[in-house]
Amino acid sequence: MMLMFRRPARMQCAALCYRLQKKTGKPEMLVITSRDTGRWVIPKGWPMEGKSSAQAAEREAYEEAGxxxxxxxxxxxxxxxxxxxxxxxxxxxRVQVYPLLVTNMLKNFPERGSRRLEWVSFEEAAARVAEPGLKALIEQFGHELVQLERAGTSLSA
Structure with a gap:
């Protein structure tokens, strides 16, 4: 006999890392591969004691993507x-996602060599990730960045 039960959702924190292309000024985002399956994801992890969810997401971006x-x-x-x-x-x-406007990419970071990193358009990022909720979030955030850009709002740090 198999017992079926549903645990309450655990929380994770993630960073949606983006930047503006140097040549065109168009927004793009960073996708990375997971270490276990190699699927495309964004940096994420468990909450950290003494850090807000956003700060934990920022730390994951450093550890996983530098x-x-x-x-x-x-x-x-x-x-x-x-x-x-x-x-x-x-x-x-349940993953809480925080935007991180990338200003610096480090050569050395804790998970260097165990993941692939690629800068892609928001459309490409949405196509690569598997989770439907993350796809929708990426599409929405990318759309909002384009609207801000068209309105003449500066997206740079």
């Missing part, structure tokens, strides 16, 4: 997904 920049304490949004754990257990997670 990026630093201007962090927004205001969430871009949130999405749900099921995280595969050891032993095949899947845990529902």
């Amino acid at each position: 990026v630093k920049g201007v962090l927004s304490e205001t969430m871009a949004g949130a999405y749900m997904y099921e995280k595969g754990m050891n032993g095949g257990l899947k845990v529902p997670c």
Whole structure:
């Protein structure tokens, strides 16, 4: 007999890392591969004691992708997904996503060499990620950046 139960969602924090292309000024975002499956994701992790959710997301961006920049304490949004754990257990997670305007990419960082990093358009990023909620969040944030750009609002740090 298999027992079925639903755990409450666990929270994670993520950074939506973006920048403006040097030549065109167009916004693009950073996608990275997960270490276990190689699927395209954004930097994310568990909350950290003594840090706000946004600060934890900023730390994950540094550890996983080697990026630093201007962090927004205001969430871009949130999405749900099921995280595969050891032993095949899947845990529902609610991911709070915070924008990070990247101003610096470091050559050395904790997870260097264990992930691929690519700067792509928001459309391409949305096409690469698997989670429907993250796709929608990326599309919405990218659309909002384009609207700000068209309105003449400066997106640079």
